[in-house]
Amino acid sequence: MDQGVKRIMLAGVGGQGILLASRILTSGLLKAGFDVKSSEVHGMAQRGGSVVTQLSYGKKVYSPISGAGAVDLLVTLEKLEALRYVHFLKKNGSLLMNAKEIPSLPVLIGAAEYPADIEERLSSYPISLYTIDADREAEKLGNLKVMNVVLLGAMVKLAGLSELVDWPSVVAESVKPAYREINLKAFTAGQNLV
Amino acid sequence: MEKVILSGNEAIAQGAFQAGVGLGIGYPGTPSTEIIEVLEKKKGPECAWSINEKVALEQAYGACVTGLRSLVTMKHVGVNVAADPLFTFAYMGVNGGLVIVTADDPGMHSSQNEQDNRWYALHAKVPMLEPSDSQECIDFTALAFELSERYDVPVFLRMVTRVCHSRSVVEIDPEQKYVRQVRDYERNVPKFVTLPAHARARRVILEENLNKLTKDQAAKGINRMEITDRDIGIITSGAAYNYVKEAFGDRYSVLKLGLVYPIDQEIVYEFARQVKKIYVVEELDPYLEFNIRALGVECEGKKYICPFYELNPQIVAASLSKAGLEPLEELDPAAEEPAANVPVRPPILCAGCPHRSFFYLAKREKVTVVGDIGCYTLGAAPPLDGIDVSACMGGGYAIALGLTLNPPEGKKIFGVVGDSTFYHSGITGAIDSIFNKRHFVPVVLDNRITAMTGHQPNPGSGQTLSGEETFMQEPRRIFKAVGYDRVMEVNAYDLQKLRDAIREAKETEERVAIVIKSPCRLLKGVEKGTVPEIDKEACQQCKACLRLGCPAISLGSEGYPVIDSLGCAGCGVCKQVCKHDAIKEKEQEVEK
Ligand SMILES: Cc1ncc(C[n+]2csc(CCOP(=O)(O)OP(=O)(O)O)c2C)c(N)n1
Numbered sequence: 157m158d159q160g161v162k163r164i165m166l167a168g169v170g171g172q173g174i175l176l177a178s179r180i181l182t183s184g185l186l187k188a189g190f191d192v193k194s195s196e197v198h199g200m201a202q203r204g205g206s207v208v209t210q211l212s213y214g215k216k217v218y219s220p221i222s223g224a225g226a227v228d229l230l231v232t233l234e235k236l237e238a239l240r241y242v243h244f245l246k247k248n249g250s251l252l253m254n255a256k257e258i259p260s261l262p263v264l265i266g267a268a269e270y271p272a273d274i275e276e277r278l279s280s281y282p283i284s285l286y287t288i289d290a291d292r293e294a295e296k297l298g299n300l301k302v303m304n305v306v307l308l309g310a311m312v313k314l315a316g317l318s319e320l321v322d323w324p325s326v327v328a329e330s331v332k333p334a335y336r337e338i339n340l341k342a343f344t345a346g347q348n349l350v
Numbered sequence: 351m352e353k354v355i356l357s358g359n360e361a362i363a364q365g366a367f368q369a370g371v372g373l374g375i376g377y378p379g380t381p382s383t384e385i386i387e388v389l390e391k392k393k394g395p396e397c398a399w400s401i402n403e404k405v406a407l408e409q410a411y412g413a414c415v416t417g418l419r420s421l422v423t424m425k426h427v428g429v430n431v432a433a434d435p436l437f438t439f440a441y442m443g444v445n446g447g448l449v450i451v452t453a454d455d456p457g458m459h460s461s462q463n464e465q466d467n468r469w470y471a472l473h474a475k476v477p478m479l480e481p482s483d484s485q486e487c488i489d490f491t492a493l494a495f496e497l498s499e500r501y502d503v504p505v506f507l508r509m510v511t512r513v514c515h516s517r518s519v520v521e522i523d524p525e526q527k528y529v530r531q532v533r534d535y536e537r538n539v540p541k542f543v544t545l546p547a548h549a550r551a552r553r554v555i556l557e558e559n560l561n562k563l564t565k566d567q568a569a570k571g572i573n574r575m576e577i578t579d580r581d582i583g584i585i586t587s588g589a590a591y592n593y594v595k596e597a598f599g600d601r602y603s604v605l606k607l608g609l610v611y612p613i614d615q616e617i618v619y620e621f622a623r624q625v626k627k628i629y630v631v632e633e634l635d636p637y638l639e640f641n642i643r644a645l646g647v648e649c650e651g652k653k654y655i656c657p658f659y660e661l662n663p664q665i666v667a668a669s670l671s672k673a674g675l676e677p678l679e680e681l682d683p684a685a686e687e688p689a690a691n692v693p694v695r696p697p698i699l700c701a702g703c704p705h706r707s708f709f710y711l712a713k714r715e716k717v718t719v720v721g722d723i724g725c726y727t728l729g730a731a732p733p734l735d736g737i738d739v740s741a742c743m744g745g746g747y748a749i750a751l752g753l754t755l756n757p758p759e760g761k762k763i764f765g766v767v768g769d770s771t772f773y774h775s776g777i778t779g780a781i782d783s784i785f786n787k788r789h790f791v792p793v794v795l796d797n798r799i800t801a802m803t804g805h806q807p808n809p810g811s812g813q814t815l816s817g818e819e820t821f822m823q824e825p826r827r828i829f830k831a832v833g834y835d836r837v838m839e840v841n842a843y844d845l846q847k848l849r850d851a852i853r854e855a856k857e858t859e860e861r862v863a864i865v866i867k868s869p870c871r872l873l874k875g876v877e878k879g880t881v882p883e884i885d886k887e888a889c890q891q892c893k894a895c896l897r898l899g900c901p902a903i904s905l906g907s908e909g910y911p912v913i914d915s916l917g918c919a920g921c922g923v924c925k926q927v928c929k930h931d932a933i934k935e936k937e938q939e940v941e942k
C-alpha cells in the first residue's frame with residue numbers, strides 16, 4: 157500500500173460489458189509501464205447478477221483484489237451498484253457513476269422499490285461523485301454496446317492516466333476491426349464527459 | 351520473450367502447452383473451466399470435455415500410463431467425484447507426468463461449498479503446488495510435470511478463484527512451438543495392477559518417493575524465505591501471500607510455501623530459527639498451521655484469521671493488527687458500513703430461458719422437487735420458488751430416491767437435472783430407481799448444453815469441444831433402455847402440454863420420465879420470437895406474469911406490467927400464463 161498502488165473497482169450488471177472495459181484498461185496500464193493485477197468474476201453472477209472486477213496498478217502490485225474502504229476509484233455502470241459498493245471507497249475517493257437504472261429482480265416483481273434518492277444518498281459520503289450518462293452517449297453513436305468504452309474514456313481521465321499511453325491504439329487493438337471506429341469515438345466521448 | 355497479461359487459467363494452459371502435454375481433459379466447473387478451453391485453442395495437445403471428473407481423471411491416467419503427459423482440471427467439488435481413483439493412482443505412480451488442477455472457490459462465488467482441497471493432498475499423498483499469480487501458474491505447471499515424472503506420482507496444482515480469474519503480467523515466448531513429450535511404455539503389472547500384494551509394495555515406494563521429492567532442488571526452490579525482520583515471520587502460500595505482502599510489504603519476514611504438500615521441514619525449521627514469533631496466514635482451514643504445529647514449531651494463525659470466506663489485504667491487515675502487527679497503510683474508509691436498504695441483485699434465469707416454465711408449473715401442481723446444480727438451480731429463487739432440496743451434481747435423482755421413502759405431505763417426488771448433470775451422474779440414480787422400485791419422476795431439462803459454466807458441449811450436444819460432430823445422445827433413449835415404460839418429451843414453451851405431462855406423471859403408476867427439450871436461449875441459431883405487449887384494457891393487474899420472474903417483465907408505474915422489447919426473447923410463456931388474454935403479439939411485425 158506504501159508502494160503507491162492505485163486501486164480501481166468496476167461494478168455493474170451481468171451483460172453490461174464490464175470485462176472488456178477492465179481488460180482494455182489493464183492492457184493500457186501495462187503499456188504505460190505499470191505492474192498490473194486484475195480480478196474478474198465469472199460463472200454464476202453473470203446471469204444478470206451483480207458483477208465486479210477489480211484492478212490494481214503501481215510499481216509493484218501483489219494483490220489483485222482489495223477490501224472495503226481501500227479503493228481509489230469506483231466505476232459503476234449502473235446506479236444501484238454504486239450504492240451497493242460505495243463503502244469500498246477510501247475517504248476522498250472518486251465515484252464515477254453511469255446514470256443508468258436497471259431494476260433487479262425484487263424490483264421487477266414489485267417486491268422492492270428501486271431507490272429514488274441514490275444521488276442524494278451518495279452525495280452524503282466524503283467522496284467525489286461524477287455522474288455521466290454513458291448510455292445516452294453510446295446511443296448517440298448508434299450502438300448501445302459501446303457504453304462500456306464511453307465509461308472507460310471517462311475513468312481513464314479521472315484516474316489521471318490519459319497522457320500516459322496512446323489510449324486510442326490500445327482501444328483499437330482490443331476490439332474487432334469492424335468496431336474500431338465506433339469504440340474510438342466512444343472513448344473520446346467519455347473523455348469529454350468529465 | 352514478450353510481456354503479456356494472462357489470467358491464472360490461461361497461464362496454466364500456457365504452462366501445459368510449453369510442457370508438451372499430450373492430453374488436456376476435465377469437466378467444466380467455475381473457476382477452472384477456461385484452462386481446457388484455452389489449451390484446446392492452442393492446437394497440439396488432445397483436448398476434451400469428459401462427462402464427469404472421475405472419468406476425466408481416469409482417462410488422463412490411462413494416457414499417462416502410455417507415456418503422454420496429461421493435465422486434468424476440475425473445480426474443488428469435482429475432486430470429490432474423482433477421489434476414488436485419485437487415492438489409488440498415488441500408489442500406482444505414473445509414466446508420463448500427470449497433473450491435476452483443483453480450483454477451489456473460497457467465498458463460494460459460484461459453488462455450493464468452499465471445501466479446502468489442500469487436505470486432499472495430505473490425505474491422498476499427492477504432492478501439491480500452490481501458485482500465487484499467473485507467472486507462477488506457468489512455472490509451477492512445468493515443474494509439476496517434471497516432479498510427477500521424476501518421483502513417479504501424480505501432482506496437484508491448487509488454484510483458487512482469485513488466482514484462476516486474476517490477470518497479471520507474465521513472460522512468454524510467442525513463437526514457442528508445441529513439442530509433445532512422450533515416454534516409452536513398458537508393461538509393468540506390479541505397478542499398474544493394484545492387487546493387494548502389489549498395492550502393499552507400492553505403498554512403501556510412494557512414501558520413499560514423497561521423501562525424495564521434498565529434497566528435490568527444484569521443488570525446494572519454490573519455497574522462499576524473505577527475511578526482513580528478526581522478530582516476526584509470516585508463513586503463507588498461494589493467494590494469501592499476495593494479501594500479506596500488500597498489507598505488510600517487507601515489514602515482516604515471510605516464508606512463502608510453493609509446495610504445500612509434502613511440507614519441506616528443513617525450511618520451516620530454518621525460518622523458525624530466523625524469527626522469534628511465527629504467524630500463519632492462510633485462507634479457509636488451518637491446514638498449514640496444523641502441519642507446522644505437528645513439526646513442533648509454535649505458531650498462531652486462525653486465532654486471528656477468519657477460517658471461512660475469502661481473505662483480502664485489508665482483512666489480513668485488520669486481523670493481524672489484533673496481534674500487534676502494523677500494516678503499511680492505515681485504512682480510512684469512506685464509510686464504516688455498506689449502504690442500507692439496497693435491493694439485492696441475484697443472478698436470474700435469462701429472459702426466455704427454457705427452464706422457467708417447469709418450475710413455475712411444478713409449484714402450482716404441488717409436487718416436491720429435488721433439484722440439482724446448473725442454471726436451473728435458479729428455479730429455487732423467488733418468485734419461481736420451485737425447488738425443495740438441491741445439493742450436488744447427480745443428487746437431483748438420487749436424493750429424490752430417498753425422499754420417496756417418506757414423501758413430505760404425501761406429494762409425488764420429482765427429481766430435476768440438466769442434461770450435462772444427467773450424463774455426469776444423474777443416470778445412475780434413474781437406474782437405481784428402476785432396480786429398487788422406488789418411483790419418483792425423473793425430469794431432464796435438456797437445453798443441449800452445459801450452460802451455467804459457459805456453454806460447454808456435453809454428450810447431448812452433438813459436437814465435441816473442438817466443434818467436431820459426434821453422436822448425439824438422447825435422454826429419451828437412455829430412459830427407455832434402462833426400463834422406463836414411457837418417456838414424455840415436451841417443448842418447454844408449450845405450457846399446456848407441460849402441465850399435462852406433470853399431471854400425468856403425478857398420477858400414473860407407470861415408470862415415467864419427462865424430458866423437456868428446448869435449447870438454451872443463448873445458443874447460436876436460437877432465434878428471438880415475437881415480442882408481445884400488454885393490452886392495458888384487458889389487463890386486470892393480477893400480476894400473474896410477474897410471478898414468472900422473467901427479467902423482461904417489470905411492474906410499471908401505473909400498476910401495469912411492462913415488457914422490455916429489447917430484453918424480451920419472445921418465448922411466449924407470459925402470454926400463456928395470462929388468464930385475461932392481456933398479453934398479445936404486437937399488431938405490426940417486429941424486426942428480427
Ligand atoms: C461435481 C461438480 N462438477 C462441476 C460442477 C460445476 N457445475 C455447476 S453447474 C454445471 C453445469 C450444469 O449443466 P446442466 O446440467 O446442463 O444445466 P444448465 O446449466 O445447462 O442448465 C456444472 C458443470 C459442480 N457444481 N459440481
Ligand code: SF4
Nearest residue numbers: 700703725801870871
Ligand atoms: S444461459 Fe441458457 S440455460 Fe442458463 S439461464 Fe440463460 S437461457 Fe437459461
Ligand code: SF4
Nearest residue numbers: 900918919921922924
Ligand atoms: S415472451 Fe414474455 S416470458 Fe418470454 S421473454 Fe418475453 S417477456 Fe419474458
